Amino acid sequence: MKRNNYILITLLSLFLSGTSCSDYLDYQPDDFLTMDMVFTDMIRTQDWLASVYSSVPSPMWGYFKDQGYNIMGDDMTIPFEWTQFGWNNVYQYTLSNWNPSSGWNPYYWVELPKRIRTGLIFLENVRVIPGSDQNAAKVELMKNEVRFLIAYYYSLMLETYGPFPFKPGVIENVMAPADSLLTTQTPYDEIVDWCDTEFKHLSTVLPADRETAEWGRATSIMALAMRAKMLLFAASPLFNGNPDFKDWKNADGVNLFKPDYDPQKWVRAAAAHKELIDAAHAANYALYYEYNNDGSIDPFMSYYNLSLKRFSEGNREILFGRPENWDLNGFQAHHLQKGIGGNAGMGVTQELVDAFYMANGVQPITGYNADGAPIINAASDYVEKGFSTSPDLRKTKWWGGGPSNLATNGLRPITLDGTYNMYCNREPRFYVSVIYNEKWIAVQNRKTEFLQKGGRDTGFTFDAPQNGYNVSKRINLDSYPTEGRFPYQPGILYRLADAYLSYAEALNESQGANQEVYHYINLVRKRAGIPDLQPDLSKDEMRKAIQQERRIEFNCEGVRFGDVRRWKLGEKYFDVDLWGMNFRGSVKSDDPNNSEAFYVRKFYKSRSFDKKQYIWPVPQAQMDINPNLVQAPGY
DSSP, rough: OOOOOEEEOOOOOOSSSOOOOOOOHOOOOEEEEEEHHHHSSSSHHHHHHHHHHHHHHOOOOIIIIOOHHHHHHSSOOOOOOGGGGGGGGHHTTTTTTTTTOOOTOOOOOHHHHHHHHHHHHHHHHHOOOOOOOHHHHHHHHHHHHHHHHHHHHHHHHHHHSSOOOTTOOOOOOSSSOOHHHHHOOOOHHHHHHHHHHHHHHTTTTTTSSOOOOGBBBBOHHHHHHHHHHHHHHHHHTTTTSOGGGGTTTTSSSBBOOOOOOOOOHHHHHHHHHHHHHHHHOOOOOOOHHHOEEEOBBHHHHHHHHHTTGEEEEEEEEEEESOOOOOOOHHHTTTHHHHHHHHOOOOOOOOOHHHHSSSSSSOSSSEETTTOOEEEEEEGGGGOOOBBBSEEEEEEOOOOSSSOGOOOOEEEEEEOOOOOOOGSBBBBBHHHHHHTTOOEGGGGTEEOOOOTTTTTTOOSSSSSOOTTTEEEEETTTTOEEEEETTTOOOOOEEEEEHHHHHHHHHHHHHHHHHHHHHHHHHHHHHHTTTTOOOOOOHHHHHHHHHHHHHHHTTTTTTTTTHHHHHHTTTTHHSSSEEEEEETTTTOBBBOTTTTTSSSSSEEEEEEEEOOOOGOOOOOOOOHHHHHOOOOOTTTO
């Protein structure tokens, strides 16, 4: 029966002659129309398509404040006082205050099915519009885009909740009987298998990339990337033989997870990543590199600009990106120093600082004693005490380490004389990612001042570096909040380096530390400017090496949180005391007997984690509506 009744639809307030790619990610419903009025008009059809795209998460503010992955993980911290400004939901996770009634801004359990339903209606009604550019080929492309988004949203729900009620392709009538609407969860592997098949098919019909105006819309590479990522989660300890889930059954008495570990899941994940990598290479995707004048790789500029350059500017490392992300100005300002107009309370953890390699590629800190003191790797050349006596000059065009008058013969300063030794002789990714005391501020031609009693970048306020650090990862050196300078940057949801390290992980788990595992890890390390991994690692040693490499490479990008969850290492990394430099310090000293010494490791705050938090609970409101839902274990 043709639908001629008036219904509430998702129509966007666009007054342009066309709909740009950014429009496909940001607008919300505001009108009533009939289906015929929508789908016989090209602009309205595009608007509807845009609404299907609107739940693609922002890897910038989304991963910080809404999804909250960066703050829920162990790379970054915010002060408790920020909870009153919209950060409470994210912060409560770090206190183990997480239950079926907890608020979570994205609310995937409800919001993603809404978006999926909108997509299904689009598939049912989109049509060729005579006399317009919306021909049969265009209609088919849009349908495939929507099919990708539906599978992608299902994969996000799998990653977050595990199993959920699943009836693909069905648009439920709201007047249908309760037994049709109030369904129980579908076993996890059944949903994975459906999404796997759908992503694989879409990779054969979608284009490999999109022109500049359409960048961010679905591609075959995005389909392969989200398929590979989903299968990596499915193979990992959280969802593969997890004993905590062995007795979780749906209302029909069916196990929602297979109780036994399946090594073939790693084989499947490895094959999916290899297929992704081969397809990406064939379509000219590649790691992002910049070079010195002599043709050598510039690891500083490569790592710095891979987060900032557009796809159209040669950044073909981005496999899945979002062109527009809300409040870019606020995102950048929240990372930066107080003295240049930044909000300054967001900081990296001391534990992340300790995780970065030395310039020789060796890990400096291997663990912590009961009193929080670091266990130093003697083979790393790491020195924590004292201060440098000369600048560290390295071959690079990166200008974030010191004044330009110190540059000479292609060498630029990375650290200045008088820098605390903890921050000296570290790998390039450290300097691109972390703001520490006396780090150079290019926009004001001065050093960062975190010492109290006069330091321009601190103060006894929550808008100051509570544990002695701010964040520079993904922030342009020309960003200057005081003057309103906020350069554009794309949002990156998945990049080729992730495919490389994920493939290495899946291969190691399925075959051991073979040469192909080394090859893909060393590609990432080479771009980072550090030596190759040491040879002859065991499978267990390689697993640890890959986990460490992922932590560093993807720091502050929202990836770490998902990694720790799928590895089931939350008790190790999330149930800990956090440390930092002495926030109250006003003296440039590392004397532990001086209460005013800044460069002394100090307890910052505790965070906690309960194993139930590995997955999200079914929201209590949905449990109250649907008696056929079975709550996740532990909740």
